[in-house]
Amino acid sequence: MSTRTTARPRPSRPLPPEARAVSIDRLNPLTGSTNAELFERAQRSIPGGVNSPVRAFRAVGGTPRFIARAEGAHMWDAEGHRYIDYIGSWGPMILGHGHPAVLDAVLRAAREGFSFGAPTEREIELAEEIIRHVPSIEQVRLVSSGTEAAMSAIRLARGATGRSRIVKFEGCYHGHADALLVKAGSGLATFGHPTSAGVPAEVVQHTMVLRYNDIEQIEQAFAAQGSEIACVMIEPIAGNMNFVRAAVPFVKRLRELCDQHGALLVFDEVMTGFRVALGSAQSVYARALPGFRPDISVFGKVIGGGMPLAAFGTTRKIMQQLAPLGPVYQAGTLSGNPVATACGLATLREIAKPGFHDRLGATTRTLVQGLQRAADEAGVPFCSDSEGGMFGFFFGPRLPQNYDEVMATDKERFNRFFHAMLDRGVYLAPALYEAGFVSAAHTEADIEATLAAARDALRAS
Numbered sequence: 001m002s003t004r005t006t007a008r009p010r011p012s013r014p015l016p017p018e019a020r021a022v023s024i025d026r027l028n029p030l031t032g033s034t035n036a037e038l039f040e041r042a043q044r045s046i047p048g049g050v051n052s053p054v055r056a057f058r059a060v061g062g063t064p065r066f067i068a069r070a071e072g073a074h075m076w077d078a079e080g081h082r083y084i085d086y087i088g089s090w091g092p093m094i095l096g097h098g099h100p101a102v103l104d105a106v107l108r109a110a111r112e113g114f115s116f117g118a119p120t121e122r123e124i125e126l127a128e129e130i131i132r133h134v135p136s137i138e139q140v141r142l143v144s145s146g147t148e149a150a151m152s153a154i155r156l157a158r159g160a161t162g163r164s165r166i167v168k169f170e171g172c173y174h175g176h177a178d179a180l181l182v183k184a185g186s187g188l189a190t191f192g193h194p195t196s197a198g199v200p201a202e203v204v205q206h207t208m209v210l211r212y213n214d215i216e217q218i219e220q221a222f223a224a225q226g227s228e229i230a231c232v233m234i235e236p237i238a239g240n241m242n243f244v245r246a247a248v249p250f251v252k253r254l255r256e257l258c259d260q261h262g263a264l265l266v267f268d269e270v271m272t273g274f275r276v277a278l279g280s281a282q283s284v285y286a287r288a289l290p291g292f293r294p295d296i297s298v299f300g301k302v303i304g305g306g307m308p309l310a311a312f313g314t315t316r317k318i319m320q321q322l323a324p325l326g327p328v329y330q331a332g333t334l335s336g337n338p339v340a341t342a343c344g345l346a347t348l349r350e351i352a353k354p355g356f357h358d359r360l361g362a363t364t365r366t367l368v369q370g371l372q373r374a375a376d377e378a379g380v381p382f383c384s385d386s387e388g389g390m391f392g393f394f395f396g397p398r399l400p401q402n403y404d405e406v407m408a409t410d411k412e413r414f415n416r417f418f419h420a421m422l423d424r425g426v427y428l429a430p431a432l433y434e435a436g437f438v439s440a441a442h443t444e445a446d447i448e449a450t451l452a453a454a455r456d457a458l459r460a461s
Contacts, residue, residue, distance in 0.1 A: 096441025109342035140313030147175025171403030243392020305347030
């Protein structure tokens with residue numbers, strides 16, 4: 001049975017004039033340009049016509065949609081077409097677009113000042129809110145992007161341990177810092193090779209890339225290099241090879257090996273943080289592994305509510321290694337930006353209300369279970385999974401456990417399905433390798449419309 005999400009709460013007082021002006025502006029006519037015209041124009045001044053590669057639709061083909069506005073669970077493109085949005089700005093919009101309490105907080109903060117280059121009380125409040133919900137963290141440092149947070153977490157791990165080598169897993173994306181843009185070598189537990197021009201081989205010589213969910217490989221890596229490994233970084237639920245969970249036995253063994261060899265376990269929760277559960281993905285694993293905690297956690301997306309904001313955090317002892325207290329340098333002119341922290345703080349306070357994640361998870365399960373039924377009825381090999389407000393699906397008989405298995409699923413059928421859904425007003429991630437996101441603004445009617453579109457699209461594909 002479908003679960004209707006509760007209506008978005010109204011603010012306790014009328015919105016200020018600025019907020020009402022935003023709503024009126026949304027009624028203005030669109031630009032008059034088509035998506036194709038805008039894409040052609042963009043390519044003259046922006047490389048590839050986009051400011052982040054996946055937006056270019058290269059994986060699925062076709063013309064990107066240029067979004068003119070969004071509200072709740074919907075977006076409208078430059079041509080006025082409405083879409084049910086399952087990207088949610090790649091995860092941050094857990095409340096939907098333009099939530100009244102968040103909009104109110106942002107407008108008030110903007111009137112007070114965009115940036116000061118000095119500390120504010122709201123930075124403390126946001127840090128306290130994160131710490132309150134994530135027991136593994138005693139202190140946090142705010143930054144402006146997930147890439148910056150992951151890069152800084154690795155530097156902190158290296159500084160705290162005095163070691164150089166790091167372990168990551170193929171299919172996990174931790175931002176575009178040089179040391180993390182690396183592809184696995186051909187042999188077991190080999191060191192990686194750059195996957196981007198401009199990254200010298202010597203920069204990634206200390207990065208080891210292993211197979212996700214492969215216990216034997218991580219054991220061999222620690223047996224060979226354990227005394228040199230500073231940290232193991234992992235997405236506990238990988239969102240950049242679609243949606244792939246780290247198996248509980250795998251996470252358990254990672255924790256044991258890091259403890260045994262003095263390495264730090266880093267959970268990259270840029271996507272999963274506060275989206276899959278109020279306590280983030282680490283709380284999901286702690287239910288299966290009592291007492292489980294990562295050593296360092298990296299957050300982004302939801303904690304900024306759609307503004308550029310991220311964070312990394314750990315115990316007070318490890319965080320004391322950071323400047324100005326310790327020798328590990330990290331800084332940022334716009335870190336703790338007052339408008340971004342207002343947006344993030346308002347978002348976290350809304351999602352902390354009782355029952356929020358229960359309702360969000362129920363809505364997401366209704367979606368993925370409905371997609372599974374539609375595929376089964378159409379006789380299409382299909383598998384799906386979800387946690388909280390994050391989901392994924394593959395055209396194949398079983399859920400992949402690593403990057404190689406993701407690559408073996410039916411990419412061409414996914415591409416056909418993506419375009420069939422887009423034509424029917426449903427905006428999914430424009431690549432097989434990306435997870436999807438449900439917001440509290442998605443209603444029962446949105447889910448039903450999505451499933452009706454999926455039934456048609458699966459028959460057509």
